[in-house]
Amino acid sequence: DQQVKQNSPSLSVQEGRISILNCDYTNSMFDYFLWYKKYPAEGPTFLISISSIKDKNEDGRFTVFLNKSAKHLSLHIVPSQPGDSAVYFCAASIITGANSKLTFGKGITLSVRP
Amino acid sequence: EAQVTQNPRYLITVTGKKLTVTCSQNMNHEYMSWYRQDPGLGLRQIYYSMNVEVTDKGDVPEGYKVSRKEKRNFPLILESPSPNQTSLYFCASSSSDRVIGQPQHFGDGTRLSIL
Numbered sequence: 001d002q003q004v005k006q007n008s009p010s011l012s013v014q015e016g017r018i019s020i021l022n023c024d025y026t027n028s029m030f031d032y033f034l035w036y037k038k039y040p041a042e043g044p045t046f047l048i049s050i051s052s053i054k055d056k057n058e059d060g061r062f063t064v065f066l067n068k069s070a071k072h073l074s075l076h077i078v079p080s081q082p083g084d085s086a087v088y089f090c091a092a093s094i095i096t097g098a099n100s101k102l103t104f105g106k107g108i109t110l111s112v113r114p
Numbered sequence: 115e116a117q118v119t120q121n122p123r124y125l126i127t128v129t130g131k132k133l134t135v136t137c138s139q140n141m142n143h144e145y146m147s148w149y150r151q152d153p154g155l156g157l158r159q160i161y162y163s164m165n166v167e168v169t170d171k172g173d174v175p176e177g178y179k180v181s182r183k184e185k186r187n188f189p190l191i192l193e194s195p196s197p198n199q200t201s202l203y204f205c206a207s208s209s210s211d212r213v214i215g216q217p218q219h220f221g222d223g224t225r226l227s228i229l
Binding site: 004006034036041042043044045046049089091101102104105106107 | 118149154155156157158159162172204206217218219220221222223
């Protein structure tokens with residue numbers, strides 16, 4: 001049973017427009033949510049996170065929104081740039097025993113057209 | 115430069131031939147873990163380590179071993195590799211496993227093909 005879901009496998013947007021990447025989760029015990037970006041032949045790199053007690057976190061062009069009642073979060077990128085083209089993973093963090101475990105979604109491929 | 119280094123980056127081998135993927139981090143992180151990435155499945159945790167000589171299973175530990183004899187190193191061992199272990203593997207580290215939301219730093223990945 002997948003606890004973190006990224007249902008859209010890909011998204012294509014025009015440069016300068018907004019990119020909205022969605023993520024749904026099923027486990028209400030998740031404490032933190034994180035977004036990672038991954039380029040081909042590289043490992044994931046941390047982008048932005050949000051605590052479960054907040055509903056918005058902003059860092060430059062990147063904003064993450066959390067709707068706990070809907071168990072839904074989204075990453076907004078404004079304005080989108082060609083260098084943002086990558087795979088984006090949504091991840092959720094929970095402490096289980098002694099392990100602060102990250103559960104990842106399948107990822108979404110973002111393409112930003114010049 | 116802060117980094118997590120994995121070796122090799124690519125390996126093609128045959129069923130049953132023992133192999134080790136090394137992972138080293140230079141950030142003095144206590145927490146290290148291994149993930150595998152498969153199409154349509156995202157990243158799944160194999161093993162993790164909270165500190166030297168402390169390791170435990172993640173979600174998909176079958177067929178793998180790890181060791182943590184030094185803080186900086188966390189090798190992944192496949193004693194008898196099988197084709198279903200063909201995957202892209204990532205090592206990650208972070209400063210504390212108990213800091214909720216602490217982002218993990220990932221290596222660039224090791225692509226293993228088991229024939």
